[in-house]
Amino acid sequence: MNQKRWIALSIAVGLFFISTLFQFFTSLAATDFESMFNLEEEVSGVKEKVIEEGSPTKKIAVLHLDGVIQDSATSTLLNTSVYNHKRFLDMLDKAAEDRNVDGIILRVNTPGGGVVESAEIHDHIVEIKEKYEKPIYISMGNTAASGGYYISAPADKIVAHKATITGSIGVIMESINFAELATELGIDVNTIKSGEFKDIMSSYREMTDDERKILQSMVDSMYNDFVQVIVEGRDLSEERVRELGDGRVYTGEQAKKVGLVDELGSLDDVIAMMKEEQDLDNAQVIEYEPGLGFGQFLGGTMKSLTSSETELLGIKQLIQENNAPRAMYLYSK
Numbered sequence: 001m002n003q004k005r006w007i008a009l010s011i012a013v014g015l016f017f018i019s020t021l022f023q024f025f026t027s028l029a030a031t032d033f034e035s036m037f038n039l040e041e042e043v044s045g046v047k048e049k050v051i052e053e054g055s056p057t058k059k060i061a062v063l064h065l066d067g068v069i070q071d072s073a074t075s076t077l078l079n080t081s082v083y084n085h086k087r088f089l090d091m092l093d094k095a096a097e098d099r100n101v102d103g104i105i106l107r108v109n110t111p112g113g114g115v116v117e118s119a120e121i122h123d124h125i126v127e128i129k130e131k132y133e134k135p136i137y138i139s140m141g142n143t144a145a146s147g148g149y150y151i152s153a154p155a156d157k158i159v160a161h162k163a164t165i166t167g168s169i170g171v172i173m174e175s176i177n178f179a180e181l182a183t184e185l186g187i188d189v190n191t192i193k194s195g196e197f198k199d200i201m202s203s204y205r206e207m208t209d210d211e212r213k214i215l216q217s218m219v220d221s222m223y224n225d226f227v228q229v230i231v232e233g234r235d236l237s238e239e240r241v242r243e244l245g246d247g248r249v250y251t252g253e254q255a256k257k258v259g260l261v262d263e264l265g266s267l268d269d270v271i272a273m274m275k276e277e278q279d280l281d282n283a284q285v286i287e288y289e290p291g292l293g294f295g296q297f298l299g300g301t302m303k304s305l306t307s308s309e310t311e312l313l314g315i316k317q318l319i320q321e322n323n324a325p326r327a328m329y330l331y332s333k
Contacts, residue, residue: 046087046094052271052285060103060274061095062267062287063088068330069113069121069147083110084290085117089124091288096128102283103274104128104136106155107267111331112147112168115222118329121151122229129154135278139270140164140261145249147329149260150226153233157277158261159270160252167255168331169230169245171222173215175201222327234259249331 051062067083095104106125112118128134138144138152140160145168152158160166182189182204189204200211223245230241236259244258255261263273275281 046091046288046290048286049289050284051287052283054284055282056284057100058280058283059098059101060105060271060280060283060285061098061101062105062107062271062285063091063095064107064109064287065121065148065151066109066141069110069117069151071114071117083113085120087290089120092121092124092128094288096124096132096134102134102280103278104134105139105267105270105274106136106152107139107141108144108148108152109141110148111143111145112150112329114147115171115327115329118147118150119225122154125151126154129156135274137270137274139265139267140166140252143331145331146170148331150229150329153230155233157263157270157273159263159265159273160255160261161266162251162253162264164252164255165249165331166252167244167248167250167260169226169241170247170329171219171226171327172330172332173201173219173327174332176203177206178203179205219327222329226329 065083065088069083069085071085092104095101125136129136135156136154138155138158140148140152140158141164142161143165144152144160145166149166149169181187187204189202191199191202191204193199197211197214199205200214201207227238227241227245230236230245231238234241236244240259244260250258250260252261252264256264263269265273271285275283
C-alpha cells in the first residue's frame with residue numbers, strides 16, 4: 001500500500017473516531033446531571049415530575065403502564081425504552097410507602113401480557129388498598145384489554161375513554177406449526193425426550209388429543225382465576241362475568257353499559273374525580289418516571305451510536321423469548 005493510501009486510510013479512521021466522540025459528547029452535554037446523580041433517584045430508580053401544583057404533603061401519584069406486560073429480557077442496557085416489569089412494581093411500592101401520597105392513578109395503555117406478571121401487579125394493587133388504605137383509580141388509554149383489565153379490576157374506580165378498547169377477558173396460548181412445511185421441504189426434526197409430553201406444542205408435528213386436553217385444562221384454570229378477580233373486584237356475579245368474558249373486546253362506552261367500567265373520561269377527568277371524591281382538592285399531582293441513572297444514560301448513548309445493531313439484537317431476543325409457547329392474558333389481533 002503506497003503512502004497516499006495510508007494517509008487516506010488514516011484520515012478516514014480519524015474522522016470515524018471524531019464522529020463517534022462528537023455524538024457521545026453531544027449526548028453528554030444534553031444530560032441533566034443533577035437529575036442523573038440525585039441521591040433519592042439513585043436509591044429508588046424513580047423521579048417525580050410535578051404536573052399540577054399543590055401541597056407537597058398531599059400528593060396524587062400518576063403511574064403510566066405502557067406496552068405489553070412481560071418481564072422481558074429485551075429491557076437491556078442497549079434498549080431502555082420497553083416496558084420494565086420490575087421498575088413498574090418498584091413504582092407501585094414507592095407510591096404505597098410514600099406517606100405524602102394519598103391517592104394513586106394508574107394510566108393503563110396495554111393489550112395485556114403474561115399471566116404471572118399481570119397477577120403480580122394485581123396483587124400489589126390489592127396490597128396497597130388493604131395495607132396502606134390508599135385509593136387507586138384507573139385511567140384507561142387507547143387499549144386496556146385482557147391483562148390490562150385484569151390489573152384494573154380491583155381498583156376503586158375504572159374510567160375509560162369512550163373509544164378505549166378493553167375487555168378481551170380470557171387466556172390465550174399459541175404456537176406456530178411448521179409440520180406440513182417441514183415435510184414439503186424434506187426437513188426431518190430429531191427429538192430425544194424423557195417423557196411423552198416433553199415436547200408438547202412442538203412446532204414440528206401435529207398436536208395430539210391428549211396434549212390438547214392438558215393445555216386446555218391449564219387455560220381453563222387460568223381463566224377461572226381471571227373470572228374470580230373480576231367477581232371480587234367489580235362485585236359482579238360469576239355468571240355475569242362469564243357471560244361478558246367470552247374473549248370479545250368492548251369500547252369504553254360499551255364497557256360502561258355492561259358494568260366493566262364506572263365512568264367515561266380522560267386522565268384529567270380522573271384526576272379531578274379523585275380530588276373531589278377523596279378530599280384532595282389542594283393535592284399536588286405528580287407523575288413517576290424512570291430515574292436517568294448512569295446505566296440508562298449509557299444505554300441511550302450506545303443505542304444512538306449503534307441503532308441498527310440494537311434493532312437487530314432486539315428482534316433476535318424477541319424471537320428467542322417467543323419461541324417457547326406461554327399462556328397470556330393478551331388481546332391478540
